[in-house]
Amino acid sequence: MQANPALHTPAKKNCTFEVEGRPDGEGYLNQNNAMFGIIVIQEWWGLNESMVKTTDRIAKMGFQCISPDIYRGKVAQNREEAGHLLGGLDWEGAVKDIEGAAKHLREMGCKKVGVTGFCMGGALSIAALSFSDQINAAAPFYGVCDLDKFKLDNIKGPIYGQFGEKDEMKGFSSPDDAQRLVEAGQKAGKNVKVKIWPGVGHAFMNQDRPEAYNAEVAQQSLQEVATWFKQSKFLYSLVYQKATPTTTIGGKLPVYVTPAPYGLVVIQEWWGLNSSICKTADIMSSYGFKCVVPDLYRGKIAKDTEEAGHLLSGLDWKQALIDIEESARYLKEELHCKKVGILGFCMGGALSIASITTSKIISAAAPFYGVCDLNTFKLSNANGPILAQFGQNDDMVGFSSVQDAKRLELTAQQQGNKSLQVKIWPGVGHAFCNQDRPEVYNQAIAKQALDLAAKFLHENLK
Known part of the structure; x- marks a missing residue:
């Protein structure tokens, strides 16, 4: 040697x-x-x-x-x-x-x-x-x-x-x-x-x-x-842990609900309605929002990224938007919220943008790192302002990269939507707000981004 x-x-x-x-x-x-x-x-x-x-x-x-x-x-x-x-x-x-x-x-x-x-x-x-x-x-x-x-x-x-x-x-x-x-x-x-x-x-x-x-x-x-x-599954203990819905809407749609004055629909990532997204809803509740998290997969939770991909690809967007609308209606009519906003992450971010273009109940949207099909869901139809947040290092081109953030801005200009804002956070990638994915989570940026989203939603739901 x-x-x-x-x-x-x-x-x-x-x-x-x-x-x-x-x-x-x-x-x-x-x-x-x-x-x-x-x-x-x-x-x-x-x-x-x-x-x-x-x-x-x-x-x-x-x-x-x-x-x-x-x-x-x-x-x-x-x-x-x-x-x-x-x-x-x-x-x-x-x-x-x-x-x-x-x-x-x-x-x-x-x-x-x-x-x-x-x-x-x-x-x-x-x-x-x-x-x-x-x-x-x-x-x-x-x-x-x-x-x-x-x-x-x-x-x-x-x-x-x-x-x-x-x-x-x-x-x-x-x-x-x-x-x-x-x-x-x-x-x-x-x-x-x-x-x-x-x-x-x-x-x-x-x-x-x-x-x-x-x-x-x-x-x-x-x-x-x-x-x-x-x-490894041991790492994402809450990402893979199924949450228990606290009630149902119309006896059909399971939802997780938090207590607070303003109404906010929180949309899951591609994993499903898990303990991680419920924890995020609890955080938003501490900002003063009464949150409803609809179970868009109806009880299914991904056990790994491959299964999450299958669940996402098999999602019925038409039914998902109906579920989101029913959640917003539940906040307004049953829980007596005067106005309702929406916030979502990844798949939930894309659905948040889609929802505000199709709903007459949702008044503001704060999507994180996700863009829907802007030809199907036109920004000119948005029922309120949008604040979209992305990571500078997000490499999911075609969905949540910096190019997609800029495409969202350009489409808003072309379709006459003057209320859309985009924030790109430096030094972070996809899922930077998910505290149960430590390899991508950035605590400091996540705190600033959620603060910004809460401030934006409060201003537009008063």
Whole structure:
């Protein structure tokens, strides 16, 4: 193995955190505004400069990252010393350190925490998930812990392991060990899967070990793990959680209702009437709106993005607009709101624009990142003003990108609608208001955008 100073140089630690039953832990922290945290666990070398580079690389993919110092200050200078450090490791103490790092990320605002690690760190990732209820998922790289001691029956989240086809470390990280991990997961009834990358062996992720590193596979594997962390069902706990409607309109249309003076119809994203959109309605209620959220999918909730796409493509827009109109009528006639507005996100944003062009009850619309068919739903027919908000980095061209925001403005001018306003928020993309999707949520911008929408609606519903 070629020597590389990054392997043997201790990292500059920049954080401390409490550890139950042990002295405070230390580590390297890459802190940012991401709402999802990742604990990055060292190889057998120790917390060195190489691990700091990997931690920074993961943080750039949209996570707050911490790498705890498992050896508590020691860094191996050669393979023999690394073997001694690993051989003398207090595994129970190490998983307590990892749990302390997880709590530290949560204290910094991370809603969910995952763990990943390499070699020894991969094995510790699995052990930590089985030990701690502070960790929601694990993506270990080429390492399996003692599954008799750290039982998969105890894990509360999924595992996605990454292994190399040519890894010869039998009993620890070979393809046979990867299969052993999957079989143990199946036996325990847990969500455990692995990816065995062709043509690479042990340590294929370590950029400071040129004899083992594979840049192409390393990039693909890390990107796949990042995407898995962001898309796994454990992350969107409220996005996938079905909400309970509080009443029905006419005994047919289920709706969720909040108490407040002004009337506001809140339209779901493509997921359905879930706990996440109800939480948003509760936020709008705190601004002084009596909100009704109609269940446009009639009880169906998407369990993943593929199912959400099917539900959206199968939506009967004519019936959806009838449901929205009935919700607005319910606010006005049954709940005695003098005026009614509408607000929606993504699919709900597009439906909000469509609704104000077809309804005589809705008096103002505040759509977020979604544009309907402007040939079918003409802005010249709008029953009130529209404030549409978009993200500068939204790449959903044809629906909610900056080009679509500008198309909305141009169409309003062409159709003689002088009351439409467009706000494009810098530095954010699609779904920046969805606090239950931490990989895209921007807390500061979301607060400003909802403040702006509430002010606009109040001014036009007085």
